[in-house]
Amino acid sequence: MTTSSKTHKSTALALSGVGLTLSATALFSGCTVQVAGPPPPPPPRVYVAPPPPPPPPAYADAPEVEVRATEPPPPLPDYDQPPCPEDGYLWTPGYWAYGPGGYFWVPGTWVEPPRVGVLWTPGYWGFVGGVYAFHAGYWGPHVGFYGGVNYGFGYVGVGFAGGRWAGNSFAYNRTVTNINVTNIHNTYNETVVNNVTVNKVSYNGGAGGVAAVPTAQERAAATEPHVPPTPLQRQHVQEAVKNPALFAKANGGHPAIAATPKPAAFNAPGVVGARGAAPLPQHAMEAPTRATGAPTPGGAPNAAHGEARPEVHNEAAGQPPAMHAQAPAGARPPAPQAGKAPPPKAPPKPKPEPKKHEEGDKH
Numbered sequence: 001m002t003t004s005s006k007t008h009k010s011t012a013l014a015l016s017g018v019g020l021t022l023s024a025t026a027l028f029s030g031c032t033v034q035v036a037g038p039p040p041p042p043p044p045r046v047y048v049a050p051p052p053p054p055p056p057p058a059y060a061d062a063p064e065v066e067v068r069a070t071e072p073p074p075p076l077p078d079y080d081q082p083p084c085p086e087d088g089y090l091w092t093p094g095y096w097a098y099g100p101g102g103y104f105w106v107p108g109t110w111v112e113p114p115r116v117g118v119l120w121t122p123g124y125w126g127f128v129g130g131v132y133a134f135h136a137g138y139w140g141p142h143v144g145f146y147g148g149v150n151y152g153f154g155y156v157g158v159g160f161a162g163g164r165w166a167g168n169s170f171a172y173n174r175t176v177t178n179i180n181v182t183n184i185h186n187t188y189n190e191t192v193v194n195n196v197t198v199n200k201v202s203y204n205g206g207a208g209g210v211a212a213v214p215t216a217q218e219r220a221a222a223t224e225p226h227v228p229p230t231p232l233q234r235q236h237v238q239e240a241v242k243n244p245a246l247f248a249k250a251n252g253g254h255p256a257i258a259a260t261p262k263p264a265a266f267n268a269p270g271v272v273g274a275r276g277a278a279p280l281p282q283h284a285m286e287a288p289t290r291a292t293g294a295p296t297p298g299g300a301p302n303a304a305h306g307e308a309r310p311e312v313h314n315e316a317a318g319q320p321p322a323m324h325a326q327a328p329a330g331a332r333p334p335a336p337q338a339g340k341a342p343p344p345k346a347p348p349k350p351k352p353e354p355k356k357h358e359e360g361d362k363h
Contacts (some may be wrong), residue, residue, distance in 0.1 A: 079258035093151035127206030147204030148212025
């Protein structure tokens, strides 16, 4: 019994020791000090490509956008505005463009807008990064920034005061535009306050350029949808660059074709020249003509150009033109009397002189 009781006491003590150990472990398990290891590696970085740049405005495909020059454009020429040809046409001022031969003048002209409700923002030259860059013009619901250049005729440097849309019709301000009220009746008179110094500077920034920055309204207009120049406007520029007389090196900054009534109509009646411009040669303004005023077929030269041409004879009624070809070389047939046809050729008959001689022999 003694041995057995000792055994039971030892077993009880062992079990109680285990219980105390488990209790202590459970009690102090929350306070166990853990040695921190190295921090876990950061998650792998995933490359996200930046969004593509916004597409350029519709007018950025114009060839003038990327044109740059190292010299400033000439001053704007002084010229009058031709009358508006038809109701609905809008004025686009002339400007200096740049080509292989240097600066050339693109005449101002009246243009039919691409759709109702849009206005023309003229292009302009701006001095940026040591060069002069051309910013192309465009159509939009509002007139944007055009360098503060005073183009005249409603484009005084900021906005446009030459007219406004009234529904589907365009109303013209006769104070600053040349409108024939006989043909166009939708007009009004409104005084234009010119807050821009009136000069002929044709570019923004740089030495001697216009010091102007976009207004809040012009910045807002730059974010609006734009429409590029119409095909006729592009043709207008293409015709200008092909005309040597429009280059500043040839006209000294005074083009003889400063404005036209319609795009690319450089030979049409109503073309306006700049003040101080030398008159264009006859062949540059109109088609060669005959003495009667009709165009010469094939553009043959005539005396108006200082060149020789065949002499023109006024044919009498009833006389075929081939009559002149039958005359001997160097001889000129007498001019018939006005209003009378040449008498018909009579058959040959005996001369009266021999008859008189025979009567004298009888006596």
